[in-house]
Amino acid sequence: MYVAVKGGERAIDNAHAWLAEERRGDTTVAELSVDQIKEQLKLAVNRVMAEGSLYDPDLAALAIKQARGDLIEAIFLIRAYRTTLPRFGNSNPVETSKMACERRISAIFKDLPGGQVLGPTFDYTHRLLDFKLAAEGEEVQAAERDAEPADVPHVTEFLNKEGLIEETFPEETTPPDLTREPLELPAERALRLQALTRSDEGFTLGMAYSTQRGYGRTHAFVGELRIGEVAVEMEIPELGFAIEIGEVTLTECETVNQFVGSKSQPPQFTRGYGLVFGQNERKSISMSLVDRALRWEEFGEDNEGVPAQDAEFVLYHGDNIQATGFLEHIKLPHYVDFQAELELIRKLRAEAEGQRQEAAE
Amino acid sequence: MGQMETQDRQAWMGLLAKAPKGRIADLLGDRAETGFEWLRKPEVGSVMIRGRMGGTGSAFNLGEMTVTRCALKLEAGVVGHGYVQGRSKADSEAAALVDALMQTDQAEAIRANVLTPLETAQREARALRTRKAAATKVDFFTMARGED
Numbered sequence: 001m002y003v004a005v006k007g008g009e010r011a012i013d014n015a016h017a018w019l020a021e022e023r024r025g026d027t028t029v030a031e032l033s034v035d036q037i038k039e040q041l042k043l044a045v046n047r048v049m050a051e052g053s054l055y056d057p058d059l060a061a062l063a064i065k066q067a068r069g070d071l072i073e074a075i076f077l078i079r080a081y082r083t084t085l086p087r088f089g090n091s092n093p094v095e096t097s098k099m100a101c102e103r104r105i106s107a108i109f110k111d112l113p114g115g116q117v118l119g120p121t122f123d124y125t126h127r128l129l130d131f132k133l134a135a136e137g138e139e140v141q142a143a144e145r146d147a148e149p150a151d152v153p154h155v156t157e158f159l160n161k162e163g164l165i166e167e168t169f170p171e172e173t174t175p176p177d178l179t180r181e182p183l184e185l186p187a188e189r190a191l192r193l194q195a196l197t198r199s200d201e202g203f204t205l206g207m208a209y210s211t212q213r214g215y216g217r218t219h220a221f222v223g224e225l226r227i228g229e230v231a232v233e234m235e236i237p238e239l240g241f242a243i244e245i246g247e248v249t250l251t252e253c254e255t256v257n258q259f260v261g262s263k264s265q266p267p268q269f270t271r272g273y274g275l276v277f278g279q280n281e282r283k284s285i286s287m288s289l290v291d292r293a294l295r296w297e298e299f300g301e302d303n304e305g306v307p308a309q310d311a312e313f314v315l316y317h318g319d320n321i322q323a324t325g326f327l328e329h330i331k332l333p334h335y336v337d338f339q340a341e342l343e344l345i346r347k348l349r350a351e352a353e354g355q356r357q358e359a360a361e
Numbered sequence: 362m363g364q365m366e367t368q369d370r371q372a373w374m375g376l377l378a379k380a381p382k383g384r385i386a387d388l389l390g391d392r393a394e395t396g397f398e399w400l401r402k403p404e405v406g407s408v409m410i411r412g413r414m415g416g417t418g419s420a421f422n423l424g425e426m427t428v429t430r431c432a433l434k435l436e437a438g439v440v441g442h443g444y445v446q447g448r449s450k451a452d453s454e455a456a457a458l459v460d461a462l463m464q465t466d467q468a469e470a471i472r473a474n475v476l477t478p479l480e481t482a483q484r485e486a487r488a489l490r491t492r493k494a495a496a497t498k499v500d501f502f503t504m505a506r507g508e509d
């Protein structure tokens with residue numbers, strides 16, 4: 001049966017007009033500016049940049065405004081915009097050892113070169129609502145202490161010196177890019193990390209938490225968590241040299257996990273890695289736990305059959321835009337599909353009814 | 362171009378790439394009106410940022426950032442390239458103009474009026490954040506830290 005597919009235009013236009021009115025809300029309340037979102041809802045902006053996979057605070061703030069604060073909808077807008085941009089090239093890998101750290105903590109060494117720098121953190125707050133914020137006009141000034149900018153060494157370097165932890169060395173390979181080729185399995189670590197850094201924060205957190213509760217075993221310590229700005233450098237072909245094309249804030253987490261060893265190699269700590277756009281340590285820590293769990297084969301660990309060890313499960317379900325697209329499409333017209341189902345069930349019922357009558361006779 | 366000149370140019374192009382919106386043109390003042398012809402009109406695009414696995418290992422793709430670039434030629438024939446973070450075509454034009462003018466006899470004036478103020482502002486902003494971070498450094502009072 002053919003079902004009319006035209007005729008909703010006016011309803012759609014009116015729905016969108018009402019959406020715009022609702023987005024604005026009560027007009028006696030001052031309108032929110034994109035700059036206000038960018039400056040005052042920075043962590044939401046960071047999340048949209050990370051999962052939208054595009055570092056541009058102005059665009060992310062605009063997307064949040066347009067999406068009325070629905071962050072997944074905002075991420076969707078950013079992903080869609082991203083596809084319209086020509087790609088100028090790839091940066092050189094960012095050097096996080098040269099990060100201008102605003103926060104840098106280690107859960108494994110109390111005293112370490114560079115120190116424990118707390119930065120602007122929610123940690124140690126009492127999580128009590130602060131009603132002073134409901135009143136406007138409060139200006140707070142951060143404290144300062146004399147210091148010169150300096151590179152802060154990675155904590156894992158200290159463990160490396162004794163050979164206590166696995167080391168990673170660079171190889172000159174072109175990493176796979178899931179924005180260019182579809183995600184296929186088996187996925188090498190570079191591809192897994194790309195998928196994880198843009199995967200849904202809640203999903204990644206849930207996966208990481210499951211390993212802590214016993215679904216897989218990562219036994220992770222946060223070796224180091226650092227947040228700060230790094231320079232992005234790119235080779236410019238027409239110039240024949242590299243220049244800095246900008247600066248981005250990143251959150252990096254390195255976990256130190258339990259050992260692997262073999263007959264030829266003494267036991268060593270292993271590592272998980274998280275690197276995420278913006279200040280986003282929950283995501284970064286989650287990413288490193290899941291990264292470590294997915295490396296079970298590399299370390300010859302048992303497959304315990306848990307979700308966090310299953311690359312297909314993690315990588316194919318972590319993208320909130322894919323997930324929401326498939327999930328939400330079922331609310332769109334399925335009149336024809338459902339008509340077929342209706343006819344089928346009527347037929348089945350008629351058959352069952354027929355059999356019952358036959359049996360009764 | 363010798364290595365010193367290349368390093369110098371890398372430094373100013375990096376400085377221009379990170380300048381706040383509208384700042385380069387403000388600092389250029391009247392020189393922003395210098396005549397030129399486009400070799401490549403400003404275009405907004407993206408660059409894939411790469412990270413290193415484990416911080417030190419092989420590269421992986423982290424995500425993209427927006428970049429605007431252009432190229433222009435001064436009437437004297439000097440070519441300037443502008444690469445700036447974000448989506449401002451005006452900023453990439455101003456950056457390319459500065460890049461070109463830095464290769465002319467106006468270099469000294471441009472350095473004094475544009476590059477030095479940008480560099481000072483960037484250094485001060487960085488220093489301020491460093492001092493704020495330092496104020497949140499933990500002093501464990503039961504332990505002597507090696508460095509103090």
